[in-house]
Amino acid sequence: MGHYLLRRLLIALPSLLGISLILFVLLALAPGDPFGELASNPNIPPEVREALRVKFGMDDPILIRYFHWLVAMLHGDWGFSFASRIDVDQLILQRIPTTLYVIGTAQLLALIVALPVGVYAAMRPYSMFDQIASTVAFIGFSLPTFFTGLLLILIFSVNLGWLPFVYRADISASGWQWYWEYIKQAIMPIAVLGLFQAASYTRYVRSAVLDVIRLDYVTTARAKGIGERKVIIKHVVRNALIPVVTLVALQMPTVFGGAIVTEQIFRIPGIGSLLISAILANDTPVIMAVTFVFACLVVLFNLLADIIYGWLDPRISYS
């Protein structure tokens, strides 16, 4: 197992390098200039602008700049945000907990909904419950989060006034009040993301359970005289979970991508909205760092999927 992990990590390194090179070149070739605004500012003479460009090495050949970036990053220096005027790594560290909190809770919600609904629907295929669950899942799966998000804001914030529609990192209340505010502002984004994921997971759980439930070893389990509940949990769900867990792990990059939109709608100060504002401000070091973090997450979750898979399924050995 240790050897396998090491090998996988060694394989991951060149791909991460490749990804970072492509990202860097793309960003360097893209139009836009972080100091573009300075050009229209009459208080800043063109010489100062030029000096800034030289200081940040922006006129060097691309490959040299990439090399500088790489060496600096490996030393833990992720660059400096032109727009926020702090170090990029600090900026990301500030933003990432909020994103992880929202996404993590949403995933949890998705699984809590999808597992029982999917299993129950598959136990009685084409029953009333199954048909309703499938229809609702289909609708939920087809509605984009920017639509449901705005709809919820319209209902619960604008019309009913129950929930705030701007997510704030600096809540002014204290004590229990603080927690309550904190939870209240997260309800809508978590519900939007979580239920959207739940819809697709439900369909997946249902079909995974249907695949397993008709296998002979499930019939065998019943023939042993085991009660139906235990048959479902021990023999069906535990095997159906193998593909589901993998799917969840492999979906994580998409989930992070989707969170960008949700963060933008609810103004959540997470890493996704950081990326959007950085793009709008031509803040290249931040764009580079955030996209690279996303790339690392993709690689990480792929690895995680493999490990969980091997852990759940004795047929796979990593020797």
Added chain:
Amino acid sequence: MSEPLLRVKDLTKAFPIRGGLLQRQVGSIHAVDGVDFQIDAGETLGLVGESGCGKSTTGRCVLRLIEPSSGEVTFDGKNVLALSGDEMRALRRDIQIIFQDPYASLNPRMTVAAIIGEALIIHGLAKTKQQFDERIAELLEIVGLKADHMSRYPHEFSGGQRQRIGIARALAVEPKLIVCDEPVSALDVSIQAQVINLLEDLQQRFAIAYLFIAHDLSVVEHISRRVAVMYLGRIVETAPSRALYAAPKHPYTEALLSAVPIPDPKVKRQRIRLAGEVPSPANPPSGCHFHTRCPIAEARCSQEAPKLKQSADGHWVACHLR
């Protein structure tokens, strides 16, 4: 005459066919259509027929792994279909099943010991860990595997070994009847014989009765004392093994037998080829189900379903003309 171990009377099973937007029932598949048979303690009844004729469904209905639509199943004097859920689970100690596919019939996430031993725990047959381990080791040795195989997973075994694990699992609760649903069809010919010999040995040692399902007659010939031939949900002929092979009465049995190769090259059997396909059990022919393909059918065959009649001692056939 003493009461048989298992008596099945007029068993039917119709599966609903669903269609349309709302998945409403639009018809039914008559998988089993009025089947009668009985099995004495310690004997083997072979159940033979082409794919899709309802053999597996019959076998599963006996254990109520599929709920029959109607009919009677009496096991050891008990009316099986009237048992409550708990009573039925208790009865599962006495009737077990072995499946065709040795790959799909063992839970891939459980060790061999867990697979074989689960029923021991359910039925309270192993009180301590030591008892449990000893019993598993004993069962593995009975079926020709090694005791130290118990901590392995199913994927580490070959098809034949897996089938032995399945047999050990069925044996664990000391059943009186095992439904063997094509237990050797998925195995290599050389291994088929080993597994059949194992089943025969076990029958001698533990006096287990088998309902032995197969799709060709050559497999059941050795192991069965009596054979029942099934066609499209009905039993068309049942006879002592030897009588059936020597003098088949039903035209369908004749056709099936003509396809069985004879080891002696000097003897040649006239191969009877049946015309057409097996009709769909969703829409079975009227009268005798076989009349559409029968070489000797007459007008009444398409109107009236023949009943099983005794034509010689223990030889029953459902045909108007034989």
